[in-house]
Amino acid sequence: MTETVDVRRRVLEANEAAARLLRERFAARTLVPNLISSPGSGKTTLLEATVQRLAGRLRLAVIEGDIATERDADRLRALGVPAFQILTGGACHLDARQVDRALAEAHFGDLDVLFIENVGNLICPTSYDLGEDFKVALLSVTEGDDKPFKYPAIFARAAVTVLTKVDLLPHVTFDLEAVRVQLATLNPTGDVLLTSARTGDGLAEWCALLERRLAAKRSAA
Amino acid sequence: MTETVDVRRRVLEANEAAARLLRERFAARTLVPNLISSPGSGKTTLLEATVQRLAGRLRLAVIEGDIATERDADRLRALGVPAFQILTGGACHLDARQVDRALAEAHFGDLDVLFIENVGNLICPTSYDLGEDFKVALLSVTEGDDKPFKYPAIFARAAVTVLTKVDLLPHVTFDLEAVRVQLATLNPTGDVLLTSARTGDGLAEWCALLERRLAAKRSAA
Numbered sequence: 001m002t003e004t005v006d007v008r009r010r011v012l013e014a015n016e017a018a019a020r021l022l023r024e025r026f027a028a029r030t031l032v033p034n035l036i037s038s039p040g041s042g043k044t045t046l047l048e049a050t051v052q053r054l055a056g057r058l059r060l061a062v063i064e065g066d067i068a069t070e071r072d073a074d075r076l077r078a079l080g081v082p083a084f085q086i087l088t089g090g091a092c093h094l095d096a097r098q099v100d101r102a103l104a105e106a107h108f109g110d111l112d113v114l115f116i117e118n119v120g121n122l123i124c125p126t127s128y129d130l131g132e133d134f135k136v137a138l139l140s141v142t143e144g145d146d147k148p149f150k151y152p153a154i155f156a157r158a159a160v161t162v163l164t165k166v167d168l169l170p171h172v173t174f175d176l177e178a179v180r181v182q183l184a185t186l187n188p189t190g191d192v193l194l195t196s197a198r199t200g201d202g203l204a205e206w207c208a209l210l211e212r213r214l215a216a217k218r219s220a221a
Numbered sequence: 222m223t224e225t226v227d228v229r230r231r232v233l234e235a236n237e238a239a240a241r242l243l244r245e246r247f248a249a250r251t252l253v254p255n256l257i258s259s260p261g262s263g264k265t266t267l268l269e270a271t272v273q274r275l276a277g278r279l280r281l282a283v284i285e286g287d288i289a290t291e292r293d294a295d296r297l298r299a300l301g302v303p304a305f306q307i308l309t310g311g312a313c314h315l316d317a318r319q320v321d322r323a324l325a326e327a328h329f330g331d332l333d334v335l336f337i338e339n340v341g342n343l344i345c346p347t348s349y350d351l352g353e354d355f356k357v358a359l360l361s362v363t364e365g366d367d368k369p370f371k372y373p374a375i376f377a378r379a380a381v382t383v384l385t386k387v388d389l390l391p392h393v394t395f396d397l398e399a400v401r402v403q404l405a406t407l408n409p410t411g412d413v414l415l416t417s418a419r420t421g422d423g424l425a426e427w428c429a430l431l432e433r434r435l436a437a438k439r440s441a442a
Contacts, residue, residue, distance in 0.1 A: 007228045038259040039343050039372060040364025067344060069371050090374065092313060092344040120371070121344055122260050123288060123313040142363035142386065143261025150290050150341070151260060153311065165363065171392050 015128055018096035022103075022131025028221030030111045031214040034130050036154055037138035039120030042164040042197060044072045046138065046206075047115055049197045051081045053207050058112040058214075063102050065094040065119045072117060082108055092124035099130050112214060122147075126154045133217060134159035141165050145175040148182035156186040160193065162206065167196040236349055239317035243352025246324075249442030251332045252435040255351050257375055258359035260341030263385040263418060265293045267359065267427075268336055270418045272302045274428050279333040279435075284323050286315040286340045293338060303329055313345035320351050333435060343368075347375045354438060355380035362386050362395040369403035377407040381414065383427065388417040 026032050035043045044064075051060050062083040064072040073085035084106040086098050099116065108114070116132060118125040126135075137158035139147055142165055148155040155161060161183055169176075176194075183192055191209065195202035247253050256264045265285075272281050283304040285293040294306035305327040307319050320337065329335070337353060339346040347356075358379035360368055363386055369376040376382060382404055390397070397415075404413055412430065416423035 004228055004232060007225055011225060038261060038341070038364075039368055040259060040361070066371055068373050069367070071367055071371065090344075092342070119344070120259070121313070121342060123311075123340070123342055124345065140261070140363065142361065142389070143259075146290075146292055147260055150287055150292065152289050168363070168389070168392055171389055 012127060015096050018100055019129035019131040022096055022099060026114070026131060026133070028218060031113045031210065031217055032116060032130075032132045033113070033134060033136050033160075033210070034116045034118060034125075034132035035136045035138060036118045036122070036125045036158065037120065037140075038122045038143060041120075041138040041140040041143065043117045043120070043138055044075055045197045046162065046164060046195065047117060048075060048079060049200070049203050050115075050207060050210070051076065051079050053203060054113070054210070055079070055081060058211075059110060060113050060115070061106070061108040061111050062115045062117060063094075063099060063106070064117050065098075067091075067119060082106065084108075088119055092119055092121045093128050094118050094125065094130060095128050096130050113210060122151045122154055126157060133213065136160045136162060138162045138164050139179070141169055141174040142172055145173075145178045148179060148186055152186055155183055155190075158187070158190060160191045160209065161187075162202075163192065163194045165196060165198075166194045166201055167198045233348060236317050239321055240350035240352045243317055243320060247335070247352060247354070249439055252334045252431065252438055253337060253351075253353045254334070254355060254357050254381075254431070255337045255339060255346075255353035256357045256359060257339045257343070257346045257379065258341065258361075259343045259364060262341075262359040262361040262364065264338045264341070264359055265296055266418045267383065267385060267416065268338060269296060269300060270421070270424050271336075271428060271431070272297065272300050274424060275334070275431070276300070276302060279432075280331060281334050281336070282327070282329040282332050283336045283338060284315075284320060284327070285338050286319070288312075288340060303327065305329075309340055313340055313342045314349050315339050315346065315351060316349050317351050334431060343372045343375055347378060354434065357381045357383060359383045359385050360400070362390050363393055366394075366396045366399045369400060369407055373407055376404055376411075379408070379411060381412045381430065382408075383423075384413065384415045386417060386419075387415045387422055388419045
């Protein structure tokens with residue numbers, strides 16, 4: 001299996017190099033959050049709610065990663081936001097070179113925020129830097145309160161964890177305090193937001209976080 | 222990337238060889254379902270409900286696959302069922318050699334049903350034969366009704382799809398008929414069951430399916 005490890009190392013090194021170039025391109029201009037979660041945690045739904053709140057004042061675009069279908073990009077385009085769909089054809093994560101090619105094809109122009117929605121997968125996308133400013137891990141309350149410790153890498157690395165579908169808390173068993181303890185253990189400096197796209201809970205806080213991070217990136221430049 | 226493809230092909234070939242040996246070992250004796258889903262779809266919860274119904278009349282054991290924690294195996298052991306936890310240390314799926322080593326260490330003895338609960342991931346486990354009789358794909362109704370077409374490989378290959386958490390249908394947007402159409406398109410001969418571990422809906426049907434498949438395997442031998 002040494003051969004497998006070597007190939008994996010080289011793939012990751014090539015990805016790092018491509019991610020560095022992307023990060024230079026985005027520097028001081030565009031905020032790039034990389035959204036990662038299980039299938040069905042609500043990444044696209046969070047983005048729909050986000051662009052409806054921010055599209056008036058910020059220039060936004062979305063890169064969507066999926067195994068199959070243009071469905072997620074179509075959902076964003078329906079809201080008037082430019083969206084480019086990457087189909088990975090089976091691969092369980094996006095990589096930086098795919099993002100680079102997507103940007104070349106998409107012609108988004110100048111952007112304030114470029115959202116990258118990764119392939120629905122709580123494991124594989126963790127290791128692939130896409131030149132993003134920060135990773136956002138989503139966890140829906142219907143997935144259970146044991147998930148941070150069961151999938152520690154992503155929750156340790158994500159600067160922001162968004163708990164989604166909190167409107168369903170009355171209908172499921174989910175110990176919010178236990179999740180907070182796991183997240184604080186894995187990632188003491190990370191932000192944790194509670195949201196519901198259905199009720200709107202937490203969305204203003206999420207949008208404020210994006211605007212604050214965009215301003216901080218530009219003022220640091 | 223040809224090198225990557227070559228290595229992947231060799232890894233899959235080695236897995237196939239190990240899976241063939243496992244399948245011979247299980248032949249005519251032990252039914253082996255391989256449960257695959259996103260994190261939090263309810264694999265362990267379905268197994269808890271299943272062993273509570275079947276443990277009186279069948280000899281059962283469980284192999285659990287996770288990135289981290291013994292938590293899932295502990296949940297089954299608490300019900301008196303032998304369970305062996307495989308920790309993949311980051312890998313996004315189980316492979317046949319891990320199952321072989323787990324069997325050597327676990328000393329389960331003669332079994333009627335050996336459940337394999339794969340790592341929570343709707344993509345990677347699809348390609349890895351574990352010597353199972355059939356794959357079971359779980360999809361919770363909270364994950365959304367677009368998932369079969371977005372993750373087609375697993376729903377095309379799973380002989381059985383179990384829709385879980387149907388007690389939450391009144392609280393979520395989920396077009397059951399749209400999911401049935403997608404599943405029928407991808408997998409015309411597959412079984413589809415609707416279950417809720419909370420209310421018990423569909424669990425008798427699921428257990429009957431397991432007993433029927435066990436009887437069929439033994440009578441075919």
